[in-house]
Amino acid sequence: MQKVPVANEYLYAKTSSTNIVIFLLLIVLGLASLAKNVHAQKFTELAQTPQMGWNSWNKFGCNINEQLIRETADAMVATGLKDAGYIYVNIDDCWHGERDSLGYIHVNAKRFPSGMKALAEYVHSKGLKIGIYSDAGHTTCAGFPGSSGYEFKDAFNYANWGIDYLKYDWCDTRGINPQIAYNTMRDAIRKAGRPMLFSMCEWGESKPWLWAKDTGHSWRTTGDIYACFDCNFNGALSAQSVLRILDQQVELRQYAGPGHWNDMDMLEVGNGMSDDEDRAHFSLWAMLASPLIMGNDLRSMSAETRNILANKNIIAINQDALGIQAFKLRSLGALEMWVKPLSNNDWAILFLNRGLNALQYTYQWQSIEDEWSKRSVDFTKKNYLWRDLWTNGQGNTKTPLAVEIPAHGVVVLRLSEMR
Numbered sequence: 001m002q003k004v005p006v007a008n009e010y011l012y013a014k015t016s017s018t019n020i021v022i023f024l025l026l027i028v029l030g031l032a033s034l035a036k037n038v039h040a041q042k043f044t045e046l047a048q049t050p051q052m053g054w055n056s057w058n059k060f061g062c063n064i065n066e067q068l069i070r071e072t073a074d075a076m077v078a079t080g081l082k083d084a085g086y087i088y089v090n091i092d093d094c095w096h097g098e099r100d101s102l103g104y105i106h107v108n109a110k111r112f113p114s115g116m117k118a119l120a121e122y123v124h125s126k127g128l129k130i131g132i133y134s135d136a137g138h139t140t141c142a143g144f145p146g147s148s149g150y151e152f153k154d155a156f157n158y159a160n161w162g163i164d165y166l167k168y169d170w171c172d173t174r175g176i177n178p179q180i181a182y183n184t185m186r187d188a189i190r191k192a193g194r195p196m197l198f199s200m201c202e203w204g205e206s207k208p209w210l211w212a213k214d215t216g217h218s219w220r221t222t223g224d225i226y227a228c229f230d231c232n233f234n235g236a237l238s239a240q241s242v243l244r245i246l247d248q249q250v251e252l253r254q255y256a257g258p259g260h261w262n263d264m265d266m267l268e269v270g271n272g273m274s275d276d277e278d279r280a281h282f283s284l285w286a287m288l289a290s291p292l293i294m295g296n297d298l299r300s301m302s303a304e305t306r307n308i309l310a311n312k313n314i315i316a317i318n319q320d321a322l323g324i325q326a327f328k329l330r331s332l333g334a335l336e337m338w339v340k341p342l343s344n345n346d347w348a349i350l351f352l353n354r355g356l357n358a359l360q361y362t363y364q365w366q367s368i369e370d371e372w373s374k375r376s377v378d379f380t381k382k383n384y385l386w387r388d389l390w391t392n393g394q395g396n397t398k399t400p401l402a403v404e405i406p407a408h409g410v411v412v413l414r415l416s417e418m419r
């Protein structure tokens, strides 16, 4: 009789210590998963539409300094490009000085005598955001200190300076795993605590569209752009023309969407192609929901270049809230038709002329089916109003469309149902 309570007590004691162990285990697991969520996550609210801004590399290469960045921020406001939606002023390679004995990176004091924090404050005072560049390897592509092994220190530094955007390159990586390298920097940014758009630049080598949705806000899909519409430099990674980049996007649309974009590289508008080529380049980047990062000298651009970059109707195609990348509907010799479903059941249609002679084309309106986004439209059943987004011409889908597409040029239409 006396043993029963003892046994009960023992049982009770055992149960309660098991409970305590389970309880503690749950706390540890909870904290671990909290820590995981805090660090192993990009800032998901950024880049809900493709990011828009400017970057120093295409025009200036290593020839950069704080005066250029200030003047570019000023020009972005003065030319109306800020009002058109461009927000980020991004400093590419070559801003670096040296690492100190504690491993912290410093700016090149000759090029940036006021320091990065003061520059960030200046850019912010214009209502703009500031971006910086680093590299997942030991050195950047121009040979400056990379972030390998210093990710957390660098992210902390950038946050402290007030940086809003990090472009993260892939030179001198010596066989490291891209997924681990990019996730490490993503975690470092998260830990540093300041929202920074994370723009991955590993040139599509490891097919980041397959794995980087939760790592970066955009990933480069190709090697570096070169200001030529249709050139072939034996496939050189460092010199991809507009059409070479376009042709590498065809299979990628299902991987893009709000918060995670296929990056076709920075714009070359205003850097030497013809105005028709610039319009085509800009329209294609907009249709394919690529980030729109200008790469020209904003302080001295022509009125035509400015008007191309500030075309609000084309920008609206790029910034459409659905975030569906265009697809190639048809290819007929030099002519291609690209189609992008838009909000409110609108559609954008782009006619591209890849050739060197102007093309006349008559399009019989018909139904279009987008299997991937499960959207369709039948222009034979409902009447749509179309607007030409470069000439502002108008018409409707009751009569066939006759277009003339300039050599290396485009015609871009936005279609809205007539109610």
Ligand code: GLA
Pocket: 057, 092, 093, 140, 141, 142, 169, 201, 223, 224
């Ligand atoms: C790589 C990138 C470019 C640019 C340079 C800078 O080539 O792809 O966009 O950042 O490095 O060195």
